[in-house]
Amino acid sequence: MPGLRRDRLLTLLLLGALLSADLYFHLWPQVQRQLRPRESPAGCPCAGRASSLDLDSAAAPSAPRTVVHNFSHARLRAETGGARPRGPSSKLQALFAHPLYNVPEEPSLLGPEDLLLASQEALRYYRRKGARPAQETGHGARQPGSPRCRFPxxxxxxxxxxxxxxxxxxxxxxxxxxxxxxxxxxxxxxxxxxxxxxxxxxxxxxxxxxxxxxxxxxxxxxxxxxxxxxxxxxxxxxxxxxxxxxxxxNLTSLDPPLQLRLEASWVQFHLGITRHGLYSRASPVVSKLLHDMRHFPTISADYSQDEKALLGACDCSQIVKPSGVHLKLVLRFSDFGKAMFKPMRQQRDEETPADFFYFIDFQRHNAEIAAFHLDRILDFRRVPPTVGRLVNVTKEILEVTKNEILQSVFFVSPASNVCFFAKCPYMCKTEYAVCGNPHLLEGSLSAFLPSLNLAPRLSVPNPWIRSYSLAGKEEWELNPLYCDTVKQIYPYDSSNRLLNIIDMAIFDFLIGNMDRHHYEMFTKFGDDGFLIHLDNARGFGRHSHDELSILSPLSQCCMIKKKTLLHLQLLAQADYRLSDVMRESLLGDQLAPVLTEPHLLALDRRLHIILQTVEGCIEAHGEQSVIASGPAERPAPDSGQVNLTN
Structure with missing residues (x-):
């Protein structure tokens, strides 16, 4: 009998030890993670907004692989803090601390003529625009968190x-x-x-x-x-x-109307645009704007101008007609800021088929996000701030839109997911719809530029535009001396425009964008103003292929800005490797990983091709003829195309 009791005691001690180990090594860390405060800018905002997301409306469990995959990554980042590496090990911080990123820009900003907007005029305009929603509805705009009108x-x-x-x-x-x-x-x-x-x-x-x-x-x-x-x-x-x-x-709202705050991040972003770029290098406004676009609730949704053009609401001659394979919406937030929303159409690990023409390729939301980060790393600052977000298409689009046509294209799929598609004359069917899971949908949000009433922009055909036909070719594709012709045409004969075109070609080659048919620039800054790199969603389609024809402006003209070349050479060094700093920069986005590893490695390979192309130009024409230090110093070879690296 005593022996049996000793056996029982040993058994109890063993079970107690196992239970203690389970509590200490498994349950206690989970309790600590739950009790640990999380920083909202770094983590995924979904957890804090779980109560506001209507996940059970008309929704049976359905899990498209892409949405679930990336949503799980967002949750993982929230649990681990989601922050980018800081300190000495951060290549991104070391890059931005490099003296090359702190050199004063030339020409220096002298006065109001170097700013895009006159602050007082812009603020008066925004006050009038902010009062318009209240005039249209007869009451103030709906406050965030207030009940939405439904159909009981x-x-x-x-x-x-x-x-x-x-x-x-x-x-x-x-x-x-x-x-x-x-x-x-x-x-x-x-x-x-x-x-x-x-x-x-x-x-x-x-x-x-x-x-x-x-x-x-x-x-x-x-x-x-x-x-x-x-x-x-x-x-x-x-x-x-x-x-x-x-x-x-139309019932009178009991909530006070939303007020336009002049310190809103989008207002400060507009007021901070200068002739040097869309934002300054150390501007805190960009980080605040990205945070606001990621977290602020939407108060309205509508088609973009090119979709409206196809419905007769504006001049179709000013746009490239969209098809059903791409879709974008304009979302307005509770601070009255606006952003262009492009939903997810393609999984990250999918490559564009080789048989696809560039003008029918998908528009990828992650390409817009990655293009903004790359543009900032290259110190161009010509891409509007862009951020990824998980959007509830029911609550944040369908329930806030007043556009009846947009309402009419929403439907519930056989898998009980809420879907919608583009409204246009052709190829706009349910087969081309985008669907939530069942309501959440990934997308990119790009900040709007100032209104054309305040800051007119000029849309100019790209001299190296491609033929948008199945068999045609443009002159630059057949004539290796095409750049000599371009140099004789205004404004490429005297201004800084041609060097800016080459900057744009380098940027497009890195992301693999073949669809740069036009470029835009602010008219206030004249012929030497910077080019705005809009619509980058057709980039990052094929990581296994380098389209050398995109580099034709560089290889045919054999010119490059000294500033651009120095940045490219710096990013080719091991301590500042382009793929590493891009990977680190993209970790700060809610939808990380934004790019797959093959796309990141392709950036290093393409950067090497660009530098080899410049070396070939220097060997053929001399360093002084190829590297331009400023607008007044533009010597260039008369003709001759350098051979691109295969």
Missing amino acids: ALLLLSPPSLPPWAAAESPSPAGELTTLAKVQNGPERERTAYLHLNRIVNVDMILISRCVVTYIRAKNGTQKTRQCEFESHLEYYYERRQKLYKEQM
């Missing part, structure tokens, strides 16, 4: 005597998705038509048009189309729902 199903009057096969069911728990009718389509299948918010939505590809539901019933090998017996009831439902929605939206 309880307010809908029940239509009399629906057919027995059409049953109006109770709404979903979120009160947004209501089953309107179940239609038998053969003995083995039943299809369902839904009301989603204020639209009739067909989630199973039944034709629903002008509030009329039709269905096809197969019988004896023949197909017959029959109009629903309750067309009038559908019209009644739809009109009643629209009426209630408008009444709710």
Whole structure:
């Protein structure tokens, strides 16, 4: 008996030791992580906003691989702090501390003529614009966190005597998705038509048009189309729902109107634009602007100007017509700032097929984000600040938009994900839709530049524009002496414009962007003003291929700014390797990893090609002819194209 008790004691001691080890090594670290305060700028904002994200509205569990993969990375970064490496081991901080990034820029800023905006005029303009939302709605804009107007199903009057096969069911728990009718389509299948918010939505590809539901019933090998017996009831439902929605939206808000704050980051960003770039090197405004675009709630959503052009709202001749394979929206935030939203269309590890023409390639949201970081590392500062964000397409787009056309292109997929697509004359179908998971969707947000009313911009065709046809070629692709012709044309004959074109070509070659058909610049700064590097979403498509024709301005003209060359040579050194500083810089984005490792390594390979091209030019024409120190010093070889490295 005593022996048995000793055995029991040993067993209890062993179990107690195992339990203590489990508590100490497993449970206690988890409790510490939960109790540890997290810094919101560095971590993922999703955890703090979990209560505001409506994840169960019309959504069965569905997990597209891309969204889940990157969302899990965002959570991992939140748990680990999500901060970039700091201190002596940070190559990015060492790069920005290098004397080359602290050299005073020339020409020095002398006065108001070097600033893009006159501050007083700009502030008056923004005050007027800030008051417009209140005038349009009759009340103040909705405060962040205040209840959103919905379509409560309880307010809908029940239509009399629906057919027995059409049953109006109770709404979903979120009160947004209501089953309107179940239609038998053969003995083995039943299809369902839904009301989603204020639209009739067909989630199973039944034709629903002008509030009329039709269905096809197969019988004896023949197909017959029959109009629903309750067309009038559908019209009644739809009109009643629209009426209630408008009444709710026009109710006087009890919340105080949102006020335009002149210290808002986007206002300060606009006021800080000079002839040297969109922002200064050490400007704290950019970091604040990126943070605000990542976290501020949206108060409106609308199509961009090129989509509106196709709908007759503006002059189509000023834009390149979009197709359904790309989509962008304008989102306005609670501080009245605006950003261009480009949703995720392609997985990060996918390469653009070699058979794709550059003008039908996908527009990638991660390319916009990476292009901004690369532009800042190169010290160009010509790409508007861009940040990644997980957007709730239901709450942050659908529920805040007033554009009925945009509302009409939302639907619920068969996988119960909320989707929408572009509205344009061709290729705009549900096959080209972007979908949340079920509501969250990755995208890039690019800060808007000042209004054209305040800061007019000039859109100029790129002299090295490509042929947007299946078989045509431009003159520069056939004539190796093409640059001699360009140098004789205004404004490339006397200004700094040609050197800026070559800077842009170097930037495009690094990201692999073949779609630079136009460039823009502010008219106030004249012919020597910097070029704005907009629309970089077709970059980073093929990491395994280096498109040498993008470098044609450099190889044909054999000219480069001394400042640009010094930065490229610095980034080729091991202590400041371009791929390393890009990797570190992109870790600060919510959607990290923004680029896959092959794309980062391709940057180093392409940088080496650029430097070899410059070396070939120097060997052929001499250093003084190739390297230009400033606008007044522009000697260049008369002709001759250097051979590019294969």
